[in-house]
Amino acid sequence: MxxxxxxxxxxxxxxxxxxxxxxxxxxxxxxxxxxxxxxxxxxxxxxxxxxxxxxxxxxxxxxxxxxxxxxxxxxxxxxxxxxxxxxxxxxxxxxxxxxxxxxxxxxxxxxxxxxxxxxxxxxxxxxxxxxxxxxxxxxxxxxxxxxxRREKALRGETVGHLTAPLGFAYTPDKKALVVVPERMAHAERIFEMAAEGRALLHIKKALERNGVPTARGKQTWSLGTLHTILRNDVYRSRDIEELRAILPPGAMTKLDPEKRYGVWWYGRQRHHQKQTVEFGADGQKRYRRGSRTEDLPREQWVAIPVPDCSIPPHVVDAARTARYEYRQPATTGYVWQLSGGVMRCGGCGHAMSGVSSVANKDGTRRRYYRCHHRARNGKHTCPNGNLYRTNKIEPEVWEKVSGLLKNPERLLIGIERMIEERRAALRGAPTREHEHWRADMEKIERMRGGYLDQQAEGLISMSELKAKLARLDERRETAERELGKLARQQESIAELERDAAALAERFRFEAREGLDLYTPEDIHDAYRALGINAIAHPDGNVELTGSVFLGDIHSDSVRSQPIERSQRPLSTDAMRPLFTVTPPPESR
Ligand SMILES: [Zn+2]
Missing domain, CATH: 3.40.50.1390 (Resolvase, N-terminal catalytic domain)
Structure with a gap:
């Protein structure tokens, strides 16, 4: 054709x-x-x-x-x-x-x-x-x-974003928001849970358990998203007098003085984007998309009125107050920040577990981490008899990790270095392998041609030809399978880069918005998200290792399982010490 x-x-x-x-x-x-x-x-x-x-x-x-x-x-x-x-x-x-x-x-x-x-x-x-x-x-x-966009904002029109906030939708002309009651019920539930003093992790789990989708329709909630929702003033309705103080004059005329409105802030930040391409040592192209976010001064913000979401303002205020008050949940007991396999025994590889002493007269308890495997199966099973006091080890680990997170540039460098290492590990051998299998494929095709010629010239019989071709087909299948495997390895790097970018974005946000406000549950969640492990060596040193990967790990499944490559969020060669903390542990 x-x-x-x-x-x-x-x-x-x-x-x-x-x-x-x-x-x-x-x-x-x-x-x-x-x-x-x-x-x-x-x-x-x-x-x-x-x-x-x-x-x-x-x-x-x-x-x-x-x-x-x-x-x-x-x-x-x-x-x-x-x-x-x-x-x-x-x-x-x-x-x-x-x-x-x-x-x-x-x-x-x-x-x-x-x-x-x-x-x-x-x-x-x-x-x-x-x-x-x-x-x-x-x-x-x-x-x-x-x-x-700025002019629209000054007229009180909603400036189009990719996604309307949870519980809202755009009008067809994109100039205003309307409330979607059944979705707003989810937003209200988030505020109620936060007002009850629930940690973000608890809220996240409750939403995911109930299959509540995010505003973008995703099934997974990040702590950052929840934090943004709780801070967003579209959910904090104000009466007309409160609005008069913050709205541009042009926007006031359209408002109904009897009604309440939320506020959408326009122009708090400006995003700059760039994209570049580099060639790695392997000759592969690397696409990089960078972005830089600039915080704009308060006087440049523009308040845009949006319809009342009808979440009671006192609930919104209570939710925000609760978030900013650091408190430990009284009802659910102690939150073991290093549980669920975050802290691991360097002697045997099993997870460390928490143990509490009997309460003193004043009701206080001493809490420790110890090797679960040794405690259950006897001293001969593991050389690590150390006990680690929670009130020492937990703050030390968090200080190190949050220090790292507060320095997003350093985190980014770490992420890039890790990806480089992964790439380097895959680089040499697969190229050779790739060439080998490609050459094999070509050879197979040549042999096929040769056999066909031989048969045509009467040198081999038809049944001999069939048998030879069948063997060639097997060989080709193997070569194709191997080539496919190599291609998937490259894909896994691409996937890793994507996840790394998302992770870096999220932590850039969280570092700015206050790691200091993390509850113990948030801290635990951060360790899990980052793949941070505290390895307790028998000599008393605690070594922190971390891979940067937002994997879906379940605490109960890794508890008291020995470390295996397959259970790591990344291969072990990507797990390198970030730093070492050396608390003198209290020994038995
Ligand atoms: Zn052990």
């Missing part, structure tokens, strides 16, 4: 892209792909692959999806790369010209449905011009939209 201008196969790659700003405007990948599928079907093109770049700006040519497109084009057999609009591919005319030329070498046409279409000089020129104009426009648009 031939392409539209008479050359090349009738095959197409569909390419769609949204930047983070596009997502705000509701320009979706699915809509683009839908349009492209329709076009390809009408024109009789076979779709080879649908490739999406989500959250990538057109200002850079180096994007994971577009790189995949270019790799496929280079491999050959692609008649056309199709995008909905020229600016989905690039806004830079130089980039566009480069891609057009590059693709032409492989017999591939790059087509946007809004292109002027033909290969005439006029068409080329228009295409170039269009891209050039949009490059200059881009900067103006960015500035215009920032100014526009």
């Amino acid at each position: 031939q392409g539209i201008n008479g050359h090349g196969p009738k095959t197409a790659i569909l390419y769609a892209r949204v930047s983070s700003d596009d997502q705000v405007r509701g320009y979706s990948l699915d809509q683009q792909i839908g349009t492209l599928r329709g076009w390809a079907a009408r024109e009789g093109y076979e779709v080879l692959e649908e490739i999406r770049d989500e959250g990538w700006s057109a200002a850079y040519l180096e994007r994971p999806g577009l790189d995949r497109v270019r790799d496929m084009v280079e491999a050959g057999g692609v008649g056309m790369v199709l995008a909905q609009d020229a600016d989905r591919i690039t806004r830079d005319p130089g980039h566009r010209a480069f891609l057009d030329d590059d693709f032409e070498r492989f017999g591939t046409r790059l087509v946007a449905l809004d292109d002027w279409g033909d290969d005439s000089h006029e068409g080329e020129l228009l295409k170039f011009l269009k891209g050039w104009v949009s490059k200059g426009e881009r900067l103006k648009i960015a500035e215009r939209s920032r100014r526009g």
